Structure formats: structure tokens, C-alpha cells
Amino acid sequence: MDFDDTPDEAAYRERVRTVLADRAGDLLHVAPGEPVDARSREADLRATQRVLAEEGLVGVTWPREYGGQGGTLVQQAIVAQELARARVPTLINHIGIGMCGPTVIAHGSDDQRSRYLARLLRADDVWCQLFSEPASGSDLAALRTSAVRDGEDWVVNGQKVWTTLAHVSDFGILLTRTDPERPKHAGLTMFVVDMHAPGVTVRPLRQMSGGADFNEVFFDDVRIPDSERLGEPGEGWRVALTTLMNERVAIGGAGSDIGQSAESLAAHARDRLPHLDPERQALARQAVGRALVAALAARYTGYRRFTTLSQGGVPGPEASAGKLGGTAAARLVADAGVRLLGDDAVLGATADGDETWQKAQAYVPGIAIAGGTDQVLRNILGERVLGLPAEPRTDKTAPFSSSGGRR
Amino acid sequence: MNFDLSDDQRDAAAGAREFFTGSVPLSAARGALDGDGAPAPGRKALADIGFLGITVPESAGGAGGSVLDLAVVAEQGGAVLAGPSLVTAARAAVLLEGAPDLAAQLADGSAAVAVLDGPPTGSAPSVDAADATLFLALDGDTLVAGEGEVVPGRPLDATRGLARVRLTSRRVLAEDAGALWARARRVGAVVMAAEDLGAADRAVLMGVEYARQREAFGRVIGSYQAVKHMLVDAWVGVDQLRSLVWWAAWAADSAPEELPLAAAAAKAYAAEVFERAAETVVQVHGGIGFTWEHDAQLYWRRAKTDRLLLGDAAEHLDAVARLAEAGALG
Numbered sequence: 147m148d149f150d151d152t153p154d155e156a157a158y159r160e161r162v163r164t165v166l167a168d169r170a171g172d173l174l175h176v177a178p179g180e181p182v183d184a185r186s187r188e189a190d191l192r193a194t195q196r197v198l199a200e201e202g203l204v205g206v207t208w209p210r211e212y213g214g215q216g217g218t219l220v221q222q223a224i225v226a227q228e229l230a231r232a233r234v235p236t237l238i239n240h241i242g243i244g245m246c247g248p249t250v251i252a253h254g255s256d257d258q259r260s261r262y263l264a265r266l267l268r269a270d271d272v273w274c275q276l277f278s279e280p281a282s283g284s285d286l287a288a289l290r291t292s293a294v295r296d297g298e299d300w301v302v303n304g305q306k307v308w309t310t311l312a313h314v315s316d317f318g319i320l321l322t323r324t325d326p327e328r329p330k331h332a333g334l335t336m337f338v339v340d341m342h343a344p345g346v347t348v349r350p351l352r353q354m355s356g357g358a359d360f361n362e363v364f365f366d367d368v369r370i371p372d373s374e375r376l377g378e379p380g381e382g383w384r385v386a387l388t389t390l391m392n393e394r395v396a397i398g399g400a401g402s403d404i405g406q407s408a409e410s411l412a413a414h415a416r417d418r419l420p421h422l423d424p425e426r427q428a429l430a431r432q433a434v435g436r437a438l439v440a441a442l443a444a445r446y447t448g449y450r451r452f453t454t455l456s457q458g459g460v461p462g463p464e465a466s467a468g469k470l471g472g473t474a475a476a477r478l479v480a481d482a483g484v485r486l487l488g489d490d491a492v493l494g495a496t497a498d499g500d501e502t503w504q505k506a507q508a509y510v511p512g513i514a515i516a517g518g519t520d521q522v523l524r525n526i527l528g529e530r531v532l533g534l535p536a537e538p539r540t541d542k543t544a545p546f547s548s549s550g551g552r553r
Numbered sequence: 554m555n556f557d558l559s560d561d562q563r564d565a566a567a568g569a570r571e572f573f574t575g576s577v578p579l580s581a582a583r584g585a586l587d588g589d590g591a592p593a594p595g596r597k598a599l600a601d602i603g604f605l606g607i608t609v610p611e612s613a614g615g616a617g618g619s620v621l622d623l624a625v626v627a628e629q630g631g632a633v634l635a636g637p638s639l640v641t642a643a644r645a646a647v648l649l650e651g652a653p654d655l656a657a658q659l660a661d662g663s664a665a666v667a668v669l670d671g672p673p674t675g676s677a678p679s680v681d682a683a684d685a686t687l688f689l690a691l692d693g694d695t696l697v698a699g700e701g702e703v704v705p706g707r708p709l710d711a712t713r714g715l716a717r718v719r720l721t722s723r724r725v726l727a728e729d730a731g732a733l734w735a736r737a738r739r740v741g742a743v744v745m746a747a748e749d750l751g752a753a754d755r756a757v758l759m760g761v762e763y764a765r766q767r768e769a770f771g772r773v774i775g776s777y778q779a780v781k782h783m784l785v786d787a788w789v790g791v792d793q794l795r796s797l798v799w800w801a802a803w804a805a806d807s808a809p810e811e812l813p814l815a816a817a818a819a820k821a822y823a824a825e826v827f828e829r830a831a832e833t834v835v836q837v838h839g840g841i842g843f844t845w846e847h848d849a850q851l852y853w854r855r856a857k858t859d860r861l862l863l864g865d866a867a868e869h870l871d872a873v874a875r876l877a878e879a880g881a882l883g
Contacts, residue, residue, distance in 0.1 A: 409882050412882050443818070453554055453557045535765075
């Protein structure tokens with residue numbers, strides 16, 4: 147047992163560090179935990195990804211023939227760790243790299259691959275994932291956005307929502323219903339959609355945390371050529387599973403904290419605890435200690451997953467536990483951080499204008515919902531890891547149109 | 554990074570599982586509770602298979618193994634509520650580093666050792682003291698060994714062998730032993746967290762097995778999310794506790810500067826996780842889980858006891874916060 151890089155990993159990490167240092171002047175940097183608004187920083191974010199792509203640090207695990215590096219999941223995790231360490235913000239095209247691109251690789255035509263993938267890696271095009279709808283969140287297969295064949299095109303009508311980065315996206319992968327007479331999972335088809343096409347309307351949604359990272363997207367008679375289909379008609383669910391499996395790899399966690407880090411809470415406690423009333427200090431220490439233990443438990447569990455990757459394994463359903471534990475820790479860390487503010491904790495920012503901990507607190511509810519709600523993750527773990535049966539589902543085999551799904 | 558057990562440690566865990574499964578029926582924990590027999594497998598069996606000497610140096614008749622080696626064995630003992638505790642062996646092995654004669658007696662079982670918490674003139678209830686004959690205690694800043702007068706109370710969990718002790722003889726083993734004592738207590742806390750890991754894991758498994766069989770309202774209760782999610786939360790806790798136990802045991806062996814933080818984190822988390830697992834297994838079983846006859850209560854008793862031994866969660870959470878404030882996270 148050890149926590150050291152293997153010689154290969156150490157050499158790779160050194161190379162990444164060197165690149166990030168040499169190209170520092172060409173990269174965007176932010177304070178730890180500082181939110182980055184994709185719209186106002188769009189040009190810088192695209193430029194940053196382009197530089198990293200030139201240096202071979204984007205699409206690390208993608209096959210070489212599609213512009214990737216043919217590297218390992220461990221190398222990808224090392225790049226992510228080093229980007230965080232160098233305070234380079236999350237890549238603007240992280241959804242494209244982690245989810246959309248792999249789906250195009252797996253299910254797209256050669257023509258689509260050659261047109262899209264290299265541009266995606268360089269952030270010439272930014273991509274989004276158009277899955278969730280107002281009436282289908284966790285129950286994704288209940289989606290209603292329709293695509294109807296018309297000659298060589300499909301005509302799309304409907305609405306997507308919670309679409310991260312749609313407001314800066316050039317393309318998206320779009321899951322639609324093409325046959326409502328079949329059971330819900332069997333009547334779906336996936337497309338690549340041009341986000342600048344006539345009939346596509348994007349409206350940013352402001353979150354309770356104050357930022358606007360995601361959007362609602364409306365489709366009004368949007369025409370998509372049949373050549374932009376990903377997979378066969380009716381195979382959309384299988385294609386979507388490719389995307390979601392890659393999402394698990396992307397957010398499964400390999401030792402990096404979700405939300406504010408344990409270190410930032412420790413530093414915050416060092417600054418603020420002495421300023422609290424003496425009788426409050428003992429209580430605050432309990433909250434800080436509990437949060438740090440949860441954060442360390444999640445972090446070291448991530449190290450076990452990282453080891454699995456390092457040994458050539460792939461993340462299984464137990465990776466869902468990583469997000470669940472990380473979310474629980476993020477909640478405790480944010481809460482302890484806010485409590486340390488004393489009287490300022492009831493305000494939206496401290497007297498000197500710092501809103502780090504209030505923001506962290508307001509961001510937590512979103513973490514517990516995005517990328518699989520806590521409840522869906524518990525179902526996955528209960529059913530696939532503990533072997534408990536699923537809840538009965540009355541809608542699984544009936545035609546979608548007969549289960550209340552007709553528009 | 555290789556944050557995983559070695560093949561040897563996996564083999565040792567499998568061997569320990571076989572040993573404990575074969576030698577420790579849960580009826581032993583129940584019998585001890587009913588005043589009808591002693592905890593199993595007992596000191597002699599643990600000494601004979603070498604578990605009491607895992608961390609005792611080879612020169613003193615032990616195996617010269619690591620705390621992590623001991624922790625993977627302790628996890629298996631915890632799963633069946635074995636007694637006496639390997640916490641005692643771990644802690645005593647540290648304290649007896651300068652007394653190889655006594656360390657040899659610990660390893661071969663010829664001395665029935667217990668480590669006392671609190672003053673030697675009247676200790677707090679201490680693990681495995683009830684049937685011990687050689688006691689280790691901290692008297693001021695002096696490490697002493699001696700015989701004692703043993704006063705067991707009525708047990709909450711009879712497998713822990715808790716008793717108050719007043720030392721009646723006194724051999725000085727080391728002066729200025731405060732730091733050694735603290736390290737031994739931390740290693741003991743890590744091994745107790747490992748035993749709690751095994752027990753919590755087994756408790757969750759019991760709950761899952763029952764939830765897959767028991768039917769209510771026309772289907773098995775494990776299909777209901779109210780039951781399923783309770784079990785999943787307990788399981789996630791166990792999965793994460795395993796990470797902290799491994800880290801803390803590794804720190805005891807290889808990164809002593811990390812041990813205070815890691816041991817406190819592991820012990821605090823073990824208290825919480827095991828208690829939740831034990832309460833969950835009772836709740837999932839419903840009425841039958843609340844009966845004296847059902848084994849769920851045996852895990853519940855161990856959880857309610859262990860959470861307060863070697864420092865409660867409040868003490869360890871306070872330590873984690875103070876260490877972090879002082880820069881322990883780097």
C-alpha cells in the first residue's frame with residue numbers, strides 16, 4: 147500500500163506540470179472554488195482549452211485516430227488533478243469531452259467523427275447534452291420531445307431543460323421520441339443538433355445559487371438531416387446509456403473533493419474560530435471535525451477507485467457511492483464553513499464582501515440533484531450492488547402513448 | 554498510487570475469516586451476555602493462531618507484522634463479535650516495545666493482558682480487563698505493569714470484557730511514557746475501528762438478506778425505497794469507513810505524522826457508521842429485530858459500547874478540527 151505515483155505516473159505528472167507552468171501565460175486561472183461564468187469568460191475559456199489541446203492534455207483517453215491521446219483513465223485523472231492544482235478552471239467543453247464526444251465516437255458515422263471530434267477537442271465547437279425535460283428528469287425515458295421523419299430530415303419539436311452550457315454551445319446531442327407507439331425505452335432516437343439552427347431557442351435559467359450555468363432549450367420545427375442521427379431509429383436509449391456510462395467515469399471521483407475542499411475549510415477554521423465566542427468555539431469545532439471526517443472518508447474512498455483505475459479496472463456501479471459520499475461531505479463542509487462566519491452567517495456575504503461560503507452553501511442542493519439525484523443513486527446502489535429488487539414499474543412495457551405520455 | 558491490500562493481506566483476511574467463522578458462533582456473544590459462558594474464541598485460541606502477536610516483534614516471539622496486517626484480521630474478528638479484542642493486543646504491543654519479556658507473554662498467551670484507561674488507583678471500564686491478570690496503565694507519566702483487583706460491571710456488550718481495575722502491584726516499565734501511551738491508544742483506536750468495520754459490514758449484510766426475503770404488501774421489503782435507501786446509506790458508510798481504516802492503519806505503519814489525524818478520523822467515523830448500521834439492522838427486521846432472541850441486538854450492543862471506548866466521537870472530532878487548524882492537512 148502506498149500513495150505514490152508509479153514511475154510512469156510520476157513521469158506523466160511531471161510532464162503535465164511542466165506544460166501547465168510553461169504555458170501559464172496562455173491559460174485562464176481562478177481562485178479555488180471560484181465560479182466561472184461561461185458566457186462572460188467564453189473567449190478565455192475556449193482559448194485555454196485550445197492551448198491544452200495543442201499540448202495533448204485534452205481527450206486524454208480518446209483514441210488517437212480521433213485526435214485523442216490513447217491514454218489511460220489514470221492519466222486523465224492526473225491531468226484533472228494538475229489542472230485543479232494549477233487553478234485552471236474546468237474545461238469549457240467538459241461535457242463534450244466527457245460525454246458527447248465518446249457518444250459520437252461509439253455511434254456516429256465516419257463523416258460525423260471527422261467533422262466534429264477534432265473541433266470539439268480544440269473548443270472550436272462547444273457541446274451540450276440535451277436530455278432532461280420539464281416532465282422527465284430522473285425518469286429520462288419519459289421524455290416527450292418529438293422527432294418526425296420528413297423526407298431526408300427529421301422535424302423536432304419540444305423542450306429540454308437543465309442544459310448546462312447550452313447558451314455557449316455550437317452543437318448538442320439530442321435525445322428524442324420518434325415512436326410513441328412503442329414502450330418508453332424503445333421509441334427513442336439520438337441526434338446531433340446544430341444549436342445555431344433555425345427554431346432553436348436557448349434561455350438561461352438562473353439558479354438559487356445566483357449563477358446561470360444551465361438553460362432551457364426550445365425546439366420549434368427544427369430540421370435535422372437524417373445523416374446527423376446517432377445510432378438506429380429506436381436505439382436512442384442504448385446510445386444514451388453510452389453517454390451516461392461516460393458520465394459516471396467523468397464524475398465518479400478519484401480523490402478530488404466536490405465543492406469546497408477540506409483544506410479550504412481547515413484554513414477558514416484557522417482564520418475564523420478564534421473570533422467566535424468561546425462557548426461557540428467548541429460547537430464550531432465539532433461541526434468542522436465532522437465535515438472534515440466526511441471529506442476525508444470521501445477522498446480516501448476516491449483513492450481506492452483511483453487505484454482500481456490504475457490497475458486497469460473500470461468504474462462499476464459502486465462509483466455512484468463516490469458521488470453520494472462526496473455530496474454528503476460537501477453539505478457538511480459548506481455548513482461548517484457558514485457557521486464559522488458568526489453573525490455574518492445570516493447574510494449573503496461577509497462584511498468585507500466575501501461570499502465564498504454562502505455560495506458554497508447555496509450550491510449544495512444542486513450537487514445533490516445534478517448527474518443523478520441522491521435518490522436515484524441510492525436506487526442504483528441498492529439494486530446493482532446490494533442486489534435488492536427494483537420498485538415495480540407499470541410503465542415499462544406499455545406503449546408510451548398509452549401511459550399518459552402523448553403530447 | 555496503490556491504495557489496496559496486498560495479496561498476502563487478502564490471503565490473511567481470508568484465513569482469518571475462516572478461523573473466526575469456525576470458532577466464533579454468535580451464540581457465544583449471546584451466552585456471555587446471559588452469563589452462560591465466555592466470549593469466543595478466547596485468549597488461548599487467539600494466541601495459538603498467532604493473532605495476539607501479529608505486531609509483536611519476531612525477536613519477542615511475534616510475527617513482526619504491521620498494524621495494517623493486524624487491522625485486516627481484526628475486521629474479520631469484528632464481523633462475528635469475537636473476544637477478546639485485538640485492540641488489546643495492538644495497544645499492548647506498542648506499550649511493551651521496551652519489555653520484550655512481557656511482549657512474549659502477550660504473544661504466546663501466557664499472560665492475560667489488559668490495558669487500563671484512567672487512573673490505576675481506580676480505572677474506567679477497560680477492554681478485556683474482566684479476565685486479565687496483567688494490567689498496563691499510565692500512572693502520571695509513568696508506564697507501569699501490575700496485578701489488580703477486578704470489578705466487572707453488568708455488561709452492555711459482554712464480548713468486550715469491560716471491568717474497572719485497581720492496581721495492587723506495580724512494576725515500572727518506562728518513565729516519560731506519555732507520548733508512547735498516546736501512540737498506543739491511537740493504534741488501539743485504529744484496530745477498534747477495524748473491528749467496527751467488520752461488525753458494521755456484517756450488520757448491513759444481515760439487513761440486506763432479510764430485506765430480500767421478507768414480504769409485506771405483496772412484495773419483498775427491500776424493493777421499497779424507504780427500506781432500500783436506509784440500507785444503502787449504511788452500506789455507503791461502511792464502504793467509506795474501510796477507506797479511513799486502511800489509511801489510518803497505513804499511517805500507523807508508514808506515516809506516523811499522519812496517525813493522529815487518521816486515527817481520530819477513523820475512530821469518529823467508525824462510531825457513527827457502526828451505530829447507524831446496527832440501528833438499521835434492527836429497524837429493517839421490525840419486531841423480530843427487537844427481540845432478545847434475534848442476533849441484531851448483539852451488534853447493536855457492540856456498537857453502543859464501542860462508540861464510547863477509546864474516546865467518543867466528540868473527542869475525536871475535536872481532535873480532527875484542531876489538527877487541521879494546525880496544518881495537518883498540509
